[in-house]
């Protein structure tokens with residue numbers, strides 16, 4: 597099964613993608629997590645991506661597409677995957693489509709996690725992330741067992757550099773300008789399904805599972 601998660605920054609794409617990946621035994625592929633891991637390790641790619649990410653801008657398509665196509669070509673992706681944060685532009689979606697078509701494959705579902713802008717900023721300021729394993733928490737909704745420490749791997753939790761309120765505003769604008777048109781793109785392909793992302797995360801997940809089953 598090949599699934600795309602769509603939605604504004606902070607809509608809960610990553611939270612839901614992790615649960616989907618676990619339930620269906622497919623990898624969770626997040627371009628944002630790949631970039632953050634590269635930044636943490638000080639790679640050339642990381643340094644380049646950081647210039648854009650810190651301003652809330654998209655990393656250029658050329659860079660992003662290559663990374664994603666390399667990732668989904670790996671052995672663990674052969675039975676499907678859940679994409680989180682990719683595609684984010686129409687050109688990215690077209691490249692993915694073409695690459696899949698060449699393999700005789702296609703996207704099965706694009707799940708749009710719908711959350712209004714007003715809710716987003718509140719969520720982001722409470723989010724804490726583990727840059728080692730990609731786990732995310734929320735200081736009120738999903739606190740870690742020990743404050744500031746990742747439950748999975750014991751590494752310190754941080755507020756992401758791009759979760760400052762000014763940057764979140766930019767990310768929302770970029771989302772509406774460049775990513776939201778994908779809703780129409782996948783509607784036209786008959787694979788778009790929308791869930792209410794303001795509900796409790798367990799209820800959001802139930803809604804997604806009833807679509808996938």
Ligand code: AP5
Nearest residue numbers: 605606607608609610611627628649654655681723734797
């Ligand atoms: P990326 O890492 O993809 O960030 P994003 O899309 O802005 O999304 P987030 O990860 O911030 O939010 P999310 O929807 O995953 O929400 P989460 O589950 O954490 O990208 C970062 C940057 O990398 C981009 O800005 C860009 O520069 C670059 N980039 C990445 N991919 C790219 C691409 N394809 N092309 C170009 N550039 C790219 O949830 C948010 C918070 O809410 C958490 O604290 C969570 O615990 C909480 N929460 C989740 N669900 C609920 C709920 N139902 N109720 C209450 N709280 C909830």
Ligand code: MG
Nearest residue numbers: 609610611628
């Ligand atoms: Mg995420």
Ligand code: ZN
Nearest residue numbers: 726729746749
């Ligand atoms: Zn961790």
